[in-house]
Amino acid sequence: MSDFTATQNFSRRDVLKLFGATGGGLALGASGLSWSPMVMAQSIESRLNLFIAIGEDNKVYLTCHRSEMGQGIRTGIPQVLADELGAAWDNVVVVQGLADKRYGSQNTDGSRSIRKGFNKMREMGAMARTMLEQAAADKWQVELPEVSTSEHRVSHVKSGRSASFGELALAASKVTMPDIETLTLKSPSEFTHIGASHTIVDMADILAGTATYGYDVQVDGMLCASITRPPVYGSEVVKLDDSAAKKVAGVVDVIQLAPTKGAPMFHPLGGVAVIASNSWSALEGRKALKIEWAKTPNDNHDSQAYLNTLKERVTQPGKLIRQQGKENTDWPATSTVSALYTVPYLAHAPMEAPSATANVTKDGCEIWAATQTPQSVQQNVAAALGLNEEQVLVNVTLLGGGFGRKSKPDYCVEAALLSKKAGRPIKVCWSREDEIQNGYLHAISAQHYQAKLADDNMPEAILQRSGFPSIGSTFSEGADYPATWELELGFIDVPLAVKSLRCEAVKAEAHTRIGWMRSVCNIQHAFGIGSFVDELAVKADKPCTQMWKLLLGDTRQETFADQGFKYGNYGEDLARHPVDTARYHGVIDAVEQAMAKSIKPGKNQGWGFAVHRSFTAFVATALLVEVSADKQLKVIKAISAIDAGTVVNPDRVKSQTEGAVMFGLSLAMMGEVDFKDGKVVQSNFHDYPLLRIGLCPEIETIIVRSDAPPAGVGEPGVPPVAPSLTNAIFAASGIRIRDLPVSKQLKL
Numbered sequence: 001m002s003d004f005t006a007t008q009n010f011s012r013r014d015v016l017k018l019f020g021a022t023g024g025g026l027a028l029g030a031s032g033l034s035w036s037p038m039v040m041a042q043s044i045e046s047r048l049n050l051f052i053a054i055g056e057d058n059k060v061y062l063t064c065h066r067s068e069m070g071q072g073i074r075t076g077i078p079q080v081l082a083d084e085l086g087a088a089w090d091n092v093v094v095v096q097g098l099a100d101k102r103y104g105s106q107n108t109d110g111s112r113s114i115r116k117g118f119n120k121m122r123e124m125g126a127m128a129r130t131m132l133e134q135a136a137a138d139k140w141q142v143e144l145p146e147v148s149t150s151e152h153r154v155s156h157v158k159s160g161r162s163a164s165f166g167e168l169a170l171a172a173s174k175v176t177m178p179d180i181e182t183l184t185l186k187s188p189s190e191f192t193h194i195g196a197s198h199t200i201v202d203m204a205d206i207l208a209g210t211a212t213y214g215y216d217v218q219v220d221g222m223l224c225a226s227i228t229r230p231p232v233y234g235s236e237v238v239k240l241d242d243s244a245a246k247k248v249a250g251v252v253d254v255i256q257l258a259p260t261k262g263a264p265m266f267h268p269l270g271g272v273a274v275i276a277s278n279s280w281s282a283l284e285g286r287k288a289l290k291i292e293w294a295k296t297p298n299d300n301h302d303s304q305a306y307l308n309t310l311k312e313r314v315t316q317p318g319k320l321i322r323q324q325g326k327e328n329t330d331w332p333a334t335s336t337v338s339a340l341y342t343v344p345y346l347a348h349a350p351m352e353a354p355s356a357t358a359n360v361t362k363d364g365c366e367i368w369a370a371t372q373t374p375q376s377v378q379q380n381v382a383a384a385l386g387l388n389e390e391q392v393l394v395n396v397t398l399l400g401g402g403f404g405r406k407s408k409p410d411y412c413v414e415a416a417l418l419s420k421k422a423g424r425p426i427k428v429c430w431s432r433e434d435e436i437q438n439g440y441l442h443a444i445s446a447q448h449y450q451a452k453l454a455d456d457n458m459p460e461a462i463l464q465r466s467g468f469p470s471i472g473s474t475f476s477e478g479a480d481y482p483a484t485w486e487l488e489l490g491f492i493d494v495p496l497a498v499k500s501l502r503c504e505a506v507k508a509e510a511h512t513r514i515g516w517m518r519s520v521c522n523i524q525h526a527f528g529i530g531s532f533v534d535e536l537a538v539k540a541d542k543p544c545t546q547m548w549k550l551l552l553g554d555t556r557q558e559t560f561a562d563q564g565f566k567y568g569n570y571g572e573d574l575a576r577h578p579v580d581t582a583r584y585h586g587v588i589d590a591v592e593q594a595m596a597k598s599i600k601p602g603k604n605q606g607w608g609f610a611v612h613r614s615f616t617a618f619v620a621t622a623l624l625v626e627v628s629a630d631k632q633l634k635v636i637k638a639i640s641a642i643d644a645g646t647v648v649n650p651d652r653v654k655s656q657t658e659g660a661v662m663f664g665l666s667l668a669m670m671g672e673v674d675f676k677d678g679k680v681v682q683s684n685f686h687d688y689p690l691l692r693i694g695l696c697p698e699i700e701t702i703i704v705r706s707d708a709p710p711a712g713v714g715e716p717g718v719p720p721v722a723p724s725l726t727n728a729i730f731a732a733s734g735i736r737i738r739d740l741p742v743s744k745q746l747k748l
Contacts, residue, residue, distance in 0.1 A: 058166030065097035069399035072652035084125025086149035099374030099394035111712025197651035214355035214370025232678035239292035250281025310446035318504035328461035338450035345673035346442035352400025358415035364391030372407035440515025447528035473510035490525030497553025530610035530723025587620035590641035606731025610723035615712025627733035645708035664721025
């Protein structure tokens, strides 16, 4: 068994070999969520949860069906399984699950892996523990309640007998699986792994440089491909001269890919691929291509002109989405405050650009991919090749960042199509320029807010409008309005306790591929509402934290009943994950207390604040900045408090919250993708920069203790960063920034 590592995908053959070598063991699943490759190998046809396998070597093999991109999910999922099982962490081996629709969702996005799977994983661990205990009880001829499990052993206290998991594995595998209703779950006070800061299981390989990412995959006989894609979305090749490219040493072939027709979905963009024996030759051959591209309706797309159009639209009446209270129609100039906020197109920019390797044979296709959605890879590759999904095997590598880009498998389809045409394994690696200029961008947006103030300068009516090209345009032509689910991401789901609140959306056509990015529409919506609340606080001469508390009103759980929409709540039951204003107050209080103990603002310095709920978690963020007389910005300190309910791995929550601050600062300070004549202007980190270490502030993270069900963690820390930054800039300098990025007005 030493041949298998914690970072390896297990195939059906591997599994049979693994357990054949030891003569037996326990392979287990529970109903409801996922399918076990271990059980597939044994031809047991039943619905399973994340599987647990125990070998006679006393190792516990725990499958993770989600993708690891630094967030620690390959550690978090096994922690929950191991806790209910009673396993010793040193004896746990993590197995990466392959793509299989019987897992249920394998999408590692939406901050939902733990949020959605926590209960099922606990049930699975408890089921395995019960079976081990039953095997021990049968062996010792005692009653089941008399045995207990701890630290990888099952014990009978009365007789002093005990046995390791490995000693019981074969007998336990023959025990009838207990019904879920009969399981006894641990109380939180009994947790040993849940709530513990375990080091991520891939850390040693990552530090040693032996971890396998998408770019690292090597397959016998593999060729490399570099693809020139249309410079304007929707274009296609009119004329191609590839004669010079074919003369480049190492170039094997030049292959055209058909362009996307209709909605982009996850189809390749089309273009021209240079196939070579090595990546350098492929890139050099690509440079030698001479291509004439067809005209498209998007040739005239200019991002600044389009943003001006959106700004005009959000100042005019739009489509009603939410109405709380009676509509206010009286907006006196003397008592009305209004503001308009914009966010540009944004690119995901993970450190590892998209990459996939495919080998198509007469029997099917095998893919090795840095993907967040292996099932989507399987589905889209099968459709492109005319195969059944079962004929596509998807191996999941580690991801060098994802941020939502790698849940769109167009690059995997490219590799598969090229492999089929070339008759060889093909690796497709996007360059940084490809990723910025041909990816799925976060939507450009504009928002308008206005408030009618009472005599005490507190708002009694608020009107807000949002306009941005919808992600729906990626899947359906003619999706020209933001979808309600997108508006639920921080726009219409903020529980403001004002007499009249009206939320509208305006038309916004798509001129490029629009995709979800870390925090999705919460990015622009949190910037809008977070900035506007600060402007109201300044008008009322109150601290921003106090204004938020007043606007949230009395402690309550908001249901948005009778307000024109049914809240989707990130796919969660509102009773389980309520919009609870008390938890807003909790993170606000935590940050206020931390600010009071922190650095006092000096000359040209100021604190900014914002709070936001997303993915059912609550996050408050405060930033301390300095703006010098010559408009040089320095971010000095960040404080973030997160209430994510029950926390599995505090170290990962802290790390992800820190990463969210850095990600949010990158977007707010310098993130911008421009279009001129339909083409993306930016190309690499010199003109689409990310936060460098010299710009990164000291970061303090506060995890608010909560017994609520687990909420999202990966994304909720991002949204309040931009408004807390611009609010801090105003506090330090009096400069109010309503148009991102900040670099348009200040020096970094």
